[in-house]
Amino acid sequence: MASARDVLLLGLDFGSTTSSLLLASARLEAGGAGGRSALGTPVVRFQPDPVFTPYRAEVIDELALAEQIDAWLAPAGVGPEELFATGCLVTGLAASRSNAAAIAALVERRFGEGVIARADDPCLESWLAFLGSCEWLSRAEPARAVLNLDIGGGTTNPALGRGGAVLATGSCFVGARHFRFAPGSYRLAGLSAWGERLAGALEVDARPGEEMPEAARSRVLDAFISALEAMASGAQDFFATPPGSLLAQVPFTPGTLPADTVLAFSGGVGELVYRLAAGEAVPGTTHYGDLGIDLARRIVASPRLSRHLRSHVPEHRGRATVYGITLHATEVSGTSVHLPDAAWLPLRDLPVVARIGPGSTPAELAAAASLAARRPAGACLQLVDDAGLGRDALRHFAARLAAAFSALPSTQPVVLLCAGNHGKTLGSYASDWGRRGPRLIVIDELPDRRAHFCNLGRPRHGVVPVSFYGVG
Numbered sequence: 001m002a003s004a005r006d007v008l009l010l011g012l013d014f015g016s017t018t019s020s021l022l023l024a025s026a027r028l029e030a031g032g033a034g035g036r037s038a039l040g041t042p043v044v045r046f047q048p049d050p051v052f053t054p055y056r057a058e059v060i061d062e063l064a065l066a067e068q069i070d071a072w073l074a075p076a077g078v079g080p081e082e083l084f085a086t087g088c089l090v091t092g093l094a095a096s097r098s099n100a101a102a103i104a105a106l107v108e109r110r111f112g113e114g115v116i117a118r119a120d121d122p123c124l125e126s127w128l129a130f131l132g133s134c135e136w137l138s139r140a141e142p143a144r145a146v147l148n149l150d151i152g153g154g155t156t157n158p159a160l161g162r163g164g165a166v167l168a169t170g171s172c173f174v175g176a177r178h179f180r181f182a183p184g185s186y187r188l189a190g191l192s193a194w195g196e197r198l199a200g201a202l203e204v205d206a207r208p209g210e211e212m213p214e215a216a217r218s219r220v221l222d223a224f225i226s227a228l229e230a231m232a233s234g235a236q237d238f239f240a241t242p243p244g245s246l247l248a249q250v251p252f253t254p255g256t257l258p259a260d261t262v263l264a265f266s267g268g269v270g271e272l273v274y275r276l277a278a279g280e281a282v283p284g285t286t287h288y289g290d291l292g293i294d295l296a297r298r299i300v301a302s303p304r305l306s307r308h309l310r311s312h313v314p315e316h317r318g319r320a321t322v323y324g325i326t327l328h329a330t331e332v333s334g335t336s337v338h339l340p341d342a343a344w345l346p347l348r349d350l351p352v353v354a355r356i357g358p359g360s361t362p363a364e365l366a367a368a369a370s371l372a373a374r375r376p377a378g379a380c381l382q383l384v385d386d387a388g389l390g391r392d393a394l395r396h397f398a399a400r401l402a403a404a405f406s407a408l409p410s411t412q413p414v415v416l417l418c419a420g421n422h423g424k425t426l427g428s429y430a431s432d433w434g435r436r437g438p439r440l441i442v443i444d445e446l447p448d449r450r451a452h453f454c455n456l457g458r459p460r461h462g463v464v465p466v467s468f469y470g471v472g
Helices: 062-076 092-096 100-111 122-140 193-202 214-233 242-247 267-277 292-301 320-327 362-373 391-405 423-430
Strands: 003-014 018-030 043-046 083-090 115-118 145-151 156-162 165-169 179-181 188-191 248-250 262-266 330-332 347-356 379-383 413-417 439-443 451-456 465-471
Touching: 003 100, 003 320, 018 062, 018 320, 043 062, 062 100, 083 100, 083 122, 083 320, 083 330, 083 465, 122 145, 122 156, 122 165, 122 248, 122 262, 122 320, 145 214, 145 267, 156 214, 188 193, 193 214, 193 242, 214 242, 214 292, 242 248, 262 267, 267 292, 347 362, 347 413, 362 379, 362 391, 391 423, 413 423, 413 451, 423 439
Parallel strands: 003 083, 083 115, 145 262, 347 379, 379 413, 413 439
Antiparallel strands: 003 018, 018 043, 145 156, 156 165, 179 188, 330 465, 347 451, 451 465
């Protein structure tokens, strides 16, 4: 019999300018009698206002951040032990701070297993922002490409998708906070490392403590708009120029975009863009101590960037990343997993070393096993084209897997992710019912996520939570 219960999902996003928290619940349907296990549509339960990311000098203030998490969670009345899955991102310029990894570790210690805590994965940010901002827009017009530009304080993260699936991602250093001002004025308080390089390349006057001239601000904004317009068309020419090459972080190379590609925005600047387009009031000059309001005004004034601001408005506008990591980063296994010992979990930061399938040759399977052997702490293989395998074909494929895995040590964790409902059967055949090979875990009934890493939590309510990051 299938069982159902509500579970809690928590997302945290520590960005260049602001930090956000989102708590949601979803109905966990644990499949029975061949039914698929799945998380139902999440419902937002608690969403406090974003706060400014706390800094101490040039690093994130860890103590203040821990206190802020406590202040958020106290009215929600939720403890870490009650959470089914937790996701955390340290993004934008915050990710470049010297203690960004320590912040991720702080969250992992606080919330335990199943956490995505990445300070160095801009394409994950792009992917999550698309899901949090544009998934429903994309699914509503499945034949049409949708490009989301997630613009924050330090980076712009583009993601192109169709039918709700992300096809291409990237990142560049276009953001509001590379030039910081005394709020309410253009007196320059400081520059990021990329702001300093860009000011030098553009030969603009940008001296901390002094007023930044309008002409200098205009040249910076011109460069930002040129980069955004280049991404909106899929062109690469701008990023070959001196200012463009400074702004590129992870190249966004989707090829020529269809003329009818929908353009959408998210992030803090994206929120301001939609407010301006709707005629809503926005704060005054440098209210946030950066160029965010100025950049939003320039986007609205650009014919190329503003073409869909009124016809295609994302559901969550500004805080797409925290929505993405809370509502879209976690999958659940089927109930037919092959897990001989629950103590083998959790497993974190498993590299997805190969994609294999029933058509893989013995040499290809041996090469995949060799890659897995390089990670004694655990590695992951994704199975493709396996959903329709019959029992005989499954047994023959498992025999080839067993041969490929035979040289791996018995202490080596190897995780197979598959779409079909045959985790227990495949794992039993491939491990000769646990008598040989590595510590083989087979997680079934998962969608095909093209990710570089995954985390597996402990079994809960009859299923295993699986989270992905490193989308490329």
